[in-house]
Amino acid sequence: MVIDIDEDNLKHGVLGLVMALVEVIRDALRIQAFKRMESGILNEEEMNRLGEALMELDIAIEEIKEEQGISESVKGVRDGLDEIVDDVIDRIVNPERWRDEVEGKK
Amino acid sequence: MTENDEFREIIAGIVREEIKAVAEEINNIIAEVVRAEFTPGLRAAIRESIAKELGCAVSGGQAASEECAASGEHATFEGRRKEEIETAVSPRKLPPQKAMSEEVEEIIDAGDDQGLYLYGLTDTGISVSLGKIGIDGCEVYTIPHEGISAIVHNSPLEPYKSDDNEDVKIWVKTHQRVLDIATERFGNIMPFGFDTIILPKDNASAKDALMNWLSDEHDDILKKMDKIKGKKEYGVQIFYVPTAFGEKIERESEEVKRIKEEIASKPPGLAYMYKQKLENIVKVELNTLMDAYFKNFYKKIKDTSDDIKVEKVKKADDGMVMMMNLSVLERDEKALGSVLDEIEREKGFTVHFTGPWQPYSFI
Numbered sequence: 001m002v003i004d005i006d007e008d009n010l011k012h013g014v015l016g017l018v019m020a021l022v023e024v025i026r027d028a029l030r031i032q033a034f035k036r037m038e039s040g041i042l043n044e045e046e047m048n049r050l051g052e053a054l055m056e057l058d059i060a061i062e063e064i065k066e067e068q069g070i071s072e073s074v075k076g077v078r079d080g081l082d083e084i085v086d087d088v089i090d091r092i093v094n095p096e097r098w099r100d101e102v103e104g105k106k
Numbered sequence: 107m108t109e110n111d112e113f114r115e116i117i118a119g120i121v122r123e124e125i126k127a128v129a130e131e132i133n134n135i136i137a138e139v140v141r142a143e144f145t146p147g148l149r150a151a152i153r154e155s156i157a158k159e160l161g162c163a164v165s166g167g168q169a170a171s172e173e174c175a176a177s178g179e180h181a182t183f184e185g186r187r188k189e190e191i192e193t194a195v196s197p198r199k200l201p202p203q204k205a206m207s208e209e210v211e212e213i214i215d216a217g218d219d220q221g222l223y224l225y226g227l228t229d230t231g232i233s234v235s236l237g238k239i240g241i242d243g244c245e246v247y248t249i250p251h252e253g254i255s256a257i258v259h260n261s262p263l264e265p266y267k268s269d270d271n272e273d274v275k276i277w278v279k280t281h282q283r284v285l286d287i288a289t290e291r292f293g294n295i296m297p298f299g300f301d302t303i304i305l306p307k308d309n310a311s312a313k314d315a316l317m318n319w320l321s322d323e324h325d326d327i328l329k330k331m332d333k334i335k336g337k338k339e340y341g342v343q344i345f346y347v348p349t350a351f352g353e354k355i356e357r358e359s360e361e362v363k364r365i366k367e368e369i370a371s372k373p374p375g376l377a378y379m380y381k382q383k384l385e386n387i388v389k390v391e392l393n394t395l396m397d398a399y400f401k402n403f404y405k406k407i408k409d410t411s412d413d414i415k416v417e418k419v420k421k422a423d424d425g426m427v428m429m430m431n432l433s434v435l436e437r438d439e440k441a442l443g444s445v446l447d448e449i450e451r452e453k454g455f456t457v458h459f460t461g462p463w464q465p466y467s468f469i
Contacts, residue, residue, distance in 0.1 A: 029121065032120045033120075047376055048374075048375035049113075055378040
């Protein structure tokens with residue numbers, strides 16, 4: 001459950017964490033934008049603008065990661081988050097495993 | 107400027123909405139998980155530090171340090187230091203749970219005698235020594251009780267624990283070897299996990315505690331032993347390369363083709379959005395495809411084996427994805443082998459196979 005951040009290098013740690021969060025927000029934005037596109041309330045021009053903005057955001061994020069050399073630590077944080085979410089989902093879809101665990105702890 | 111502001115406003119709105127929705131949805135789950143994950147560990151840690159404080163503080167001064175030194179002497183087993191052992195409220199402690207609850211009591215009541223390190227049970231009533239083949243060269247022997255024998259050695263009261271991975275590896279290997287030797291000798295063995303230690307309880311020695319437990323669980327133990335009789339456990343992991351399947355889907359799907367054509371004629375912003383759409387479609391198709399493969403493989407393995415446990419899939423390297431992680435209870439290794447060969451021959455899949463093991467996952 002521990003998110004592994006490089007302790008020896010504060011810049012990597014903190015920047016990595018920040019960028020990971022930015023990426024997560026970007027992903028959420030992208031999903032929302034996509035939903036809006038699918039719902040048909042946007043016209044072509046609006047969709048294009050939304051797409052361009054997201055694309056620029058992608059490029060900016062990649063540039064920053066490369067400039068700062070934090071691609072690895074960002075990936076580390078995101079993998080850590082993924083593991084936590086995987087764990088939560090695994091518990092929800094496999095309640096019997098969860099129950100075993102709880103009973104085992106008693 | 108105004109357009110920029112407008113856009114910022116829209117994004118801010120979207121973010122707020124999204125965060126709010128997500129937070130509302132998973133609030134309860136997070137609370138549950140935090141409770142389930144942290145509370146037991148926290149409790150154990152608090153209990154441990156209380157026990158530590160009480161253990162050394164009660165008698166005070168010179169006497170205290172003497173007492174601590176004495177109990178340190180006691181706990182020092184085959185040259186390991188007390189400090190090392192004392193940190194051992196082992197979070198990964200394996201069954202039986204009985205031993206675990208006893209262990210908690212033990213910390214408060216640091217007592218006499220020794221514990222019994224349990225390797226496994228066998229369904230023959232026999233009292234015999236297997237020689238000094240145990241962990242740290244301890245003598246391994248059996249304690250028979252009502253037709254069941256426990257394979258044990260006399261151990262310190264704390265679980266084996268070390269920061270040095272090599273030490274642990276050697277211990278675990280020794281544990282496995284003892285079980286192999288016992289299997290050869292007694293036939294049917296119910297294995298226990300590494301670091302299962304029976305402790306003295308309520309004035310009863312560890313041996314009595316063990317016998318009581320064997321009496322209580324007698325029928326259950328025999329039933330489980332019957333189930334695993336003559337069978338071994340194998341670990342089976344199946345991997346696939348998602349890019350290989352993704353490309354295949356892109357080649358074959360009509361919808362993907364259509365969208366690809368559309369993308370070519372669109373301005374970059376729109377093309378970006380359509381690309382997302384494309385990726386989503388491929389992802390969904392890939393999932394459907396893998397679902398079908400999973401069911402197919404599962405059935406094949408199920409048909410040849412006695413029991414299957416689906417374990418959690420782990421992250422894999424080299425761009426591979428683990429689609430299946432199974433523990434299989436099997437009496438016929440060849441039959442399982444030929445099914446796995448068949449799966450391995452399917453394009454894009456790799457099978458990892460370990461074993462035979464003692465049937466740890468099926469007791």
